Amino acid sequence: MRTAYRTGDARLLRDVAAIGAAMLAVGASFGAVAVAAGLPAWATLAMSVLVYAGGAQFMAVGLVAAGSPLAAVLAGLLLNARHLPFGLALGGALGPGRRQRLLGSHLMTDEATAFALARPAGPGRRRAFWLAGVLLFLAWNAGTGLGVLAGGAVGDPGALGLDAAFPAGLAALLLPSLRDRETRRVALTGAGLAVLATPLLPAGLPVLLALAALVLPVLGRRRAAAAPDSPGTRRDTPGATPDTPGATPDALGAAPDALGGVPDDPGGRPADGDVALPARRRLADGDEPGRVVRAGEAAC
Amino acid sequence: MLIAVILALAAGTYGFRVAGVLLRDRLELPEWSRQLLPVGAAALLAALAATAALTEAGGFAGYARPAGVLVGLLLAARRAPFVLVVVAAAGTTALLRLLGVA
Structure with a gap:
């Protein structure tokens, strides 16, 4: 069990690091763009720490530079409204305590959400959320700092194809759930x-x-x-979809709270606290615990 | 003025993030709607991936980016490691741009 967690964590770390590297580079580009647009260094850094939402930050810098600060706020908030349904879906995946939820909420990004929801509810999902959340936060802010320092020396992330890295990563995390x-x-x-x-x-x-x-x-x-x-x-x-014959063992989309079948929870442990959705709880309560385990292994 | 923009954007963004997390406990959702939450999140993530792959500033993003994403997607469908998916997508797009494909 322990080794299974450790290898799972090592792979998770590697996967998050791939997105983190891309975020570092795009963060550097944000830092450089913001300073070039006339934002002071402190404001650029503060934005990455406090707002921590790439798309909204780029948009806000553009609109502030164009002299429409109110539009910058409104457009940024419209862009970030999707975090509310993300929070609803994640729920207790941030942790059982109030402090964890208040702090973890700030680390919620599209990527952290995708990494977390790709795992079945439970401790594995929580680890994925926090690992991705903390690492990507550090990458984005370190990148912003580098960009502020390097200014125009930062290259165009488009030349590295990084604009393709994010949608490809999101799609890859999402793919297993689409079997449902x-x-x-x-x-x-x-x-x-x-x-x-x-x-x-x-x-x-x-x-x-x-x-x-x-x-x-x-x-x-x-x-x-x-x-x-x-x-x-x-x-x-x-889980009993009539048109997926044989209820293929890798259809962990069958546990409808999991976006994917990443096997981070090999014991099929009952989820902690209120993390699990009802359907998952049914499975965890021993309805067909063997199938959950097989599903995890098959998705390996 | 600038500090007000940053603080308003930060507060509003955090508000959206924390509201969903905290509402999850407060809302007495019937079971059928609770089951739809992860499906809704999947729809949002799919929409993000699709719009980020295909569009830029309300228009078509050009061919290099969707081609790279497509290569990543094919690798992911063949269960290639995640790192390979991301690197191949970026590499394909970068290579196409190097060759002059927008």
Whole structure:
């Protein structure tokens, strides 16, 4: 058990470091851009520590330089509104205590959320969140500092292709969860809506629009509830999807609280506190504990 | 003025972050809606990945970036290590740009 955790942690560390390296470089680019736009060094550094949201920071610097500070705040907040649903999904994954949740909330980024939700609820998810959260925070702020110091000497992160690194990383973390049919349908529909809306809506709104795709499962469940005897109804047992024959062992998307099947929780331990969603709790309570373990191994 | 912008942005962003985390305990959500939370998060992350891969400032991002992301995605689908996915995506895009592909 212990070694399993250790190897899991080593791999997690390596994975987070890959994104951290990209964040360091983009942070340096932010530092350089902000100073070039006329922001004092202290303000640039303070922004990375206090706001800690790359997209909103770049946008705010541009709008402040253009002389519209109010727009900088509003546009930045619109861009960051997606953190609210992220927080709802993460919930107790930050830790059981109030202090952990208050501090951990500040470390919540798209990447930390993706690393955490790619693991089943429980101690493994919490470790993933904190490891990614702390490391990426350090990388972003160290990068900003380097950028402020180096100024124009910082190269263009586009030349390194770093703008492709982030979406590829997010997609890779998300991929295992897409084996679950419902998650796949909602995620792909949401992504399509967001891309189509991007030319039409201000930044931030298209991504939020992806949540509209949740009407698919809501309508599906209502239909299922209206006709409970019809074959193929799903109701609240997403693990028993009739159209994924054989309930493939690697479909840990079956535990609907896990975005992916990364095996960080080999014992299938019951999640601590309120971390687990009901469906996971059902599995952890011994409904089919063997399947959870196999699922983890298969996803290896 | 600048300090007000930074503080307002920081406070609002932290507010969004902490509100979801704390609301999770307070809200008495029915089970079916609690099950939708991770699905919603997956939709948001997929939308972020797709818009970041394809668009830039409301328009098309050019071919180099989506090509790199596609290479990463294919590697991920073949269960390549995460580090390889990220490096190959960035490397492909960088190489294409070096060759003059926007």
